[in-house]
Amino acid sequence: MKVIGEKVQFVSGDDAVCYGALLAGCTFFAGYPITPATEIAEGMARLLPKIGGIYMQMEDEISSLAACIGASWTGRKCLTATSGPGFSLMQENIGYACMTETPLVIVNVMRSGPSTGQPTLAAQGDIMQARFGTHGDHEIIALYPNSVQESLDLAIQAFNLSEKYRVPVILLLDAEIAHMREKLVIPDDFLIINRVLVTIDTKEYHPFRTGFTHPGSKVPEFAPFGSGYHTYVTGLTHEEHGFPSTTDPHAHDRLVRRLSEKILDDEEALSYLETRFCEDAETFLITYGITSRTALAAVKNARQKEKKVGYVRLKTIWPFPKKTLQHILHDAHDVIVAEMNLGQLIMPVREIFGGARNITKVGGEIFLPEEMERVM
Amino acid sequence: MLPTIFCAGCGVGSIMNYVLRAIERLSLNINKTIFVSGIGCSSRIPGYIHADGLHTTHGRAIAFATGIKICNPELNVIVFTGDGDCVGIGGNHFIHGIRRNIDITVIAVNNFTYGMTGGQLAPTTPRGSYTTTTPYGNIEHAFDMAHLAKVAGAPYVARWSVLDPHQSIKSIGEGIRKHGFAFIEMLSPCPTAFGRRNELKMVRDQWEWYKNNTIHIKKLEVLRATSEEVEIKEAEKKIIVGVLQDIEKPEYVSEWNKLLERVACTDR
Numbered sequence: 191m192k193v194i195g196e197k198v199q200f201v202s203g204d205d206a207v208c209y210g211a212l213l214a215g216c217t218f219f220a221g222y223p224i225t226p227a228t229e230i231a232e233g234m235a236r237l238l239p240k241i242g243g244i245y246m247q248m249e250d251e252i253s254s255l256a257a258c259i260g261a262s263w264t265g266r267k268c269l270t271a272t273s274g275p276g277f278s279l280m281q282e283n284i285g286y287a288c289m290t291e292t293p294l295v296i297v298n299v300m301r302s303g304p305s306t307g308q309p310t311l312a313a314q315g316d317i318m319q320a321r322f323g324t325h326g327d328h329e330i331i332a333l334y335p336n337s338v339q340e341s342l343d344l345a346i347q348a349f350n351l352s353e354k355y356r357v358p359v360i361l362l363l364d365a366e367i368a369h370m371r372e373k374l375v376i377p378d379d380f381l382i383i384n385r386v387l388v389t390i391d392t393k394e395y396h397p398f399r400t401g402f403t404h405p406g407s408k409v410p411e412f413a414p415f416g417s418g419y420h421t422y423v424t425g426l427t428h429e430e431h432g433f434p435s436t437t438d439p440h441a442h443d444r445l446v447r448r449l450s451e452k453i454l455d456d457e458e459a460l461s462y463l464e465t466r467f468c469e470d471a472e473t474f475l476i477t478y479g480i481t482s483r484t485a486l487a488a489v490k491n492a493r494q495k496e497k498k499v500g501y502v503r504l505k506t507i508w509p510f511p512k513k514t515l516q517h518i519l520h521d522a523h524d525v526i527v528a529e530m531n532l533g534q535l536i537m538p539v540r541e542i543f544g545g546a547r548n549i550t551k552v553g554g555e556i557f558l559p560e561e562m563e564r565v566m
Numbered sequence: 567m568l569p570t571i572f573c574a575g576c577g578v579g580s581i582m583n584y585v586l587r588a589i590e591r592l593s594l595n596i597n598k599t600i601f602v603s604g605i606g607c608s609s610r611i612p613g614y615i616h617a618d619g620l621h622t623t624h625g626r627a628i629a630f631a632t633g634i635k636i637c638n639p640e641l642n643v644i645v646f647t648g649d650g651d652c653v654g655i656g657g658n659h660f661i662h663g664i665r666r667n668i669d670i671t672v673i674a675v676n677n678f679t680y681g682m683t684g685g686q687l688a689p690t691t692p693r694g695s696y697t698t699t700t701p702y703g704n705i706e707h708a709f710d711m712a713h714l715a716k717v718a719g720a721p722y723v724a725r726w727s728v729l730d731p732h733q734s735i736k737s738i739g740e741g742i743r744k745h746g747f748a749f750i751e752m753l754s755p756c757p758t759a760f761g762r763r764n765e766l767k768m769v770r771d772q773w774e775w776y777k778n779n780t781i782h783i784k785k786l787e788v789l790r791a792t793s794e795e796v797e798i799k800e801a802e803k804k805i806i807v808g809v810l811q812d813i814e815k816p817e818y819v820s821e822w823n824k825l826l827e828r829v830a831c832t833d834r
Contacts, residue, residue: 218637239829244636244822249662253629256622256659260602260633263620264641268633286623415618415634416641418597422613424621433567433613 191376193240199374203341203367204271206374207297208233210345211269215382216295217243218268220257222250222276225309226365227299230271251276255283258294263423265385265414267349271297273365275306277316277323284358285324286425288449291356291398291410293385295348298360299368302554311554312365314479317534320360321508327446329453331460332360332508336482338372343380344505350383351460355452356409362507364480364530366556388413397421397432400448408452453509461511464503465518467493471500473524473566476515476539476546478504480556481528488562499566510538519543528562571610573681575761575769577728577754581675582611584731584752585644588738599642602631604656606648606682608675608754625656628663631670639669639819642742649676649690653709657689664718664747668818671741671748674711677756685759696763712751716811721746723811727753727776730807737809746817753780753805783808 194209201209207230211219219234221227235245244261248254251272258268272280277298287294300316302308316323320332331351335344345361352359388395388411390403397419398410413419426434427442435441453460464482467489468474477485482503492499502518504511519525525546527536536548549565551557572578589599596617603609605624612619622630627645635643652660652674663670679697680686686699689709696703712725722744724737734752741748755761755772766772781804789801 218633220633239826242826242830246632246636248629248632249658252626253632253659253662256626256629257633257636259622260620260630261637262633264634264637266637282623283626414638415600415620416598416638420597420617422619422621424613424619425623426621 191241193237194376197376199376200371201338201374202229202369202371203335203338203363204229204299204369205233206338206341207271207345207361207363208237209374209376210342211295211349212237212241213342213377213380214267214346214349215384216267216269216349217241218258218261218266219244219270220246220248220254220261220268221270221272222248222254224251224273224276226301226368227271227273227297229368230297230299234269251279252283255280255287255296259283259287259290259292262292262294263415265412267353268294269297270294271299273299273301273309274303274316277319281323285326285328287358288324288328288330289425290423291449292358293352293356294358295345295352296358296360297363299363299365301365302552308554310365312480312530312556313552313554314364314481314530315534315552316362317507317529317531320362327450329450330360330508331355331357331453332362332506333462334362334478334505334507335367336479336503338367338370338374340505341367342374343377346380350381353385354383354409356385356412357453362479366480385412387411388419392419395419396430397423398428399430408448408455457509457511458513460506460509461514462505463511463514463518464505466501468500468502468518470498472498472522473526474500474502474519474522475562475566476502476504476525476527476535477529478507478535481530484557484559485528485562488559488566491559491563492566497566504535507535512538512542515539516542526565528557530556567614570614572607573758575755575757576607577677577752578608578611578675580728580731581608581673581734581752581754582614584734585673585738586615588735588742591735592739592742594642594742598640599644600634601644601646602627602634603646604648604651606651606680607677608646608648609651611646625651625654626659627651628656628659628670628672632663632666632668635668635670636819636822643670644742645670645672647672647674648681649674649678649711650680650688653711653714654689661714661718664715664720664749666818667719667721667746667815669746671738671744672750673738674749674751675754676711676751677754677760679756679760681756681759685756685763697760712749712810715749719815720749720811721813721815722748724749724809725751725753725805725807727780727807728755729773729776740809740812745820746815780805780807783810
């Protein structure tokens, strides 16, 4: 893509997210400035007009996500980017996007919280908010890169998954990666997935009917607004025809179970992990994002001291890669989760390995290898 | 989907009727007309129209509608909202939608209360009125939605009550045709949740109230030119109805398209 420029660049993680979004086919961005995600808004404001796309600066994060959802219903791929306080404001509309099966991507460049916290410093404190921030039972997809290159790669993947499953996908980014400059190679070849458009006759069409033309699928086909299909979309509990059914227990049960199952059925396919030194490992160090860069150094150092330590990095945070991790940790003697919060990902890890240990760090500074080596 | 959820004496059905008549008169393509709404009684209207509809979150309808319109300008985007939805929880989106001047038409059904939740204090509840959350009378000042739209700069602003079907249909049509943000406030009775606590239990009483407490802008202008100050002051206490603003100003989608052309030129 011409607007992206040179094939090899030295750019920030925020820049890489912009490029990834454009390559994935994103043509709409709505956002509100917030450190440390502002550069994504700035990048999209500069780049989108060059490809005939649309950038909108909204009045807050609530309306930013609202505009993205509206835009997505015209058939466009949409992006918004924010940080902790803005992510908190978005929670209601994240639930709306889940309930209405609206594809879009939300980048949350995390900072220390609660509240305004440390706007310019790194933290990994929104792991659980990404999962449970909005009310009600739901599943979510959240991806987590650990480099500038992977910020681009996973941005493309986030769009693909949002289109495939018709869900909001959250790209969790560390402030350290968002603001760090690294070598980025723009890929020539990558997979693009687009939402499945409706093909049946308008008479047979129900906006939230699944498995009709694609047997077994739990994802409905999409008819963009203005296509003549007369789609009614509501955040209320609805039947296949889209209209509210707020008092029928079965209607709610059916809908909410399907919304969860369409993601959970594919948990293993959605489990992106990186493992190193795991073949003979007895101790496993599990990390994600910027923390994994320290972890790799720590594991290498431990290996030099002939400690049997394995490196496990999660690129998929949600749905939690339970089955894949169970397999990896099958013969583990010791499991350590290192994270820049007071203990969040440790919770699902302990469901698999009850005795897993947690080393935590908050305050904005990333882990040092020796802090991890000390506990291995 | 019928019968509707609307209570006896509710004005929402009439307003839906006026909007559909306006659409019919303009011969709008219903396949290219999108109805967006927030949360509340009036926001249930799109569910009764055989067309594309987006029933969104409380107060945010204008923001959702903005995303739709900018992405597909050939669509006519009509927003149904209520007083609590529009100037309570959604007040910020309302003034910023107007400021941006995006080409959508907002029909705000003002019944002075939160009807869906059983009649609580709304930002439009008149001073001294009783609601379930102002059992000793409302001490707050009410928002004048149409005036707010006017001073925020909406190019088309009108206000009518459900007693003005012809004027309403005409204004809704003018609003849809307006190239920019059009705001039509509709005074609408809620005997069930508001009226019964304010001696307006019978819908007829509320109709009478509209007659006695509204004044047409043109009539007020005549009064201002010809009457005594006391009489003018008395008249100005009433709710002003009519077309309150009709001006031209650059519209967001058109301006964005001009920007795209400019960027494309520099890039070449």
